[in-house]
Structures are given as C-alpha cells and as structure tokens.
Amino acid sequence: MSRRIINVFLWPDFIFNRTRSGKGIKKYIAIVKAQARFMVQEEKQKYLEGELKFTEGGKKRSLLNMLLEHHLQMKDFSEEDVIEELITFIVAGYDTTSAAMTWTLYMLGLYPEIQKKVHEELDWIFGEDVKRPATEDDLKDMKYLECVIKETLRLYPPAPFFARQMSEDTTICNTKIPKGTSCIVFTYALHRDEDVFPNPEKFNPDRFLPENSLNRNPYAYIPFSAGPRNCIGQKLNMMEQMIITSTILRNYTIESLDQRDRLLPTLTFVITSSKPIRIKIRPRSLKMF
Secondary structure, eight states: HHHHOOOGOOOOOOHHTTSHHHHHHHHHHHHHHHHHHHHHHHHHHHHHTSOOOSSSSOOOHHHHHHHHHHHOOOOOOTTHHHHHHHHHHHHHHHHHHHHHHHHHHHHHHHHHHHHHHHHHHHHHHHTTTSSOOOOOOHHHHHHHHHHHHHHHHSSSOOOOEEEESSOEEEEETTTEOTTTTTTEEEHHHHOTTTSSSSHHHHHHGGSSHHHHHTTTTSSOOOOOOOOSSOOOTHHHHHHHHHHHHHHHHHEEEOOOOOOOGGEEEEEESEEEESSSEEEEETTTTTTOO
C-alpha cells in the first residue's frame, strides 16, 4: 500500500488491481472478510435464537455485540456495515500492535539496566506466582513498564505519520495554510523535538514519570494521533502490550543482538526495521545480570 501511495500511476483501481500487489491484497481481503462474516453471522444467530440478549446485568459487551445491537435495532445499519466495521478494527490493530511489541522487546533487550527495573517491578507485583494472568489492578501497578512502552512509542510510533484536513485557515511559522488543505503530521519527527524531549535519541523511560510529564503539551506526544479521529484502539493497544510484555519478562530475560545504528526504521504505514530484529531469550533462572 505504501508503494501505491508513492507511485501515482498505481492510484487508479483498474491499474492497481491488475498488479501482483493488487491481486495479493484482494486475496487477503477476501480471507479477512470471510472470517469476519463468519464471526458476525455466528454471533447474530445467537441473538436471533435468544441465546444472547442486548443487556446482561450491566456487563461490558464486546465491540461485536454493540455493532450487532445497532444493526438489529436500526434499519440503516446493515450486516455488511457490521462486517466492514469489524474488519477495520481487526486490520488496524494487527500490524501496529505487533510492531510496537517488537520494538519494546528490542529496546528492553538493548538496555539491561532498564530491563532489570521492569523485572523488579514485576517481581513485586506477582511474587513467585509468575504463571497467573495479569489483572486490571496488576496493570495499574506496572507504572515503570508503562513508561518503557511509552518511551518506545515515542521513538518508534507504530504509525509514523498521519493526515488531517484543515477545518479553518491557519498560520504556522508565518505560512498561511488555507481551510481544506490536507496536511501530514510526521509523528516520528515530532517526538524528536529537542525543546520537548532533551537528547531525543536517548532511550529514557523516566521522561514519562508523572513529575517529568506533568506540564508537557499534550500534542507533543501523539503515538496514536490526536483529536476526534485519533486511534480508537489506543487503550487496547497499551493493555495488550503490558499484558504480553509482562508475561514474557516474568519468565525470561531478553538480549538484543544488534545496536540501534544497524536497525534503521522503515517509515511506511507501520514503522518497521530495515533488517530483521534479532533478540535472544533466556529463562530467568539463567541470570544475565
């Protein structure tokens, strides 16, 4: 998709759909759509047969449940609309979360003194019961791990840029930008502003301790974009990262095999590495510190 955006000759569908990339994307879209359709129809049947109800004692419902409720109660929201919305969430949260997780583990493996602090925090939370699932209260106690993840997202935001359309005439640095102009926000560069983040290339999770981030402009750090159209899954992304990372680090130590200057980021829709990210994982019984 990044190649298509850069190459204007691939913009028309009738050209792109005839390329190898276009045919491949069409194939994968069909697979994802078939799976989403199966999930929707299976859950919908449970509602129609009375196995599920719209309200169940105030319990939180899944996204699919809420979409189906709207579909079954509103004629203007079809089953196809439910499927399309579900696909949006599946696709948007797949590559971004896996990329963010990869960079977090890599940075932890590169800085053993920071990894040691995370280990100590997790040992304090879980004690010797390392196999139990993390609870919501556990996640609230993972304050330093949260700082580590946020600092990784600063250096390697999953989506390194996003677009917005100006809703009114604006002047930035003496340059007038008319209403209706499409603008690109380059998050990767924004997060390296020395006025906000001194020594910006340094990996320093302490930047996100409450006392260090209290007076920071909220738009100086936007790994999930910002405004009314920000990432709707940002809380889920953070929870997934904290659960998965804490589960790994409770049981293992990580060592990264390549320095940062050998792994240059590739800035496409999702930030990836120019080379495979190599890490070595050891059981924590084999101490690396």
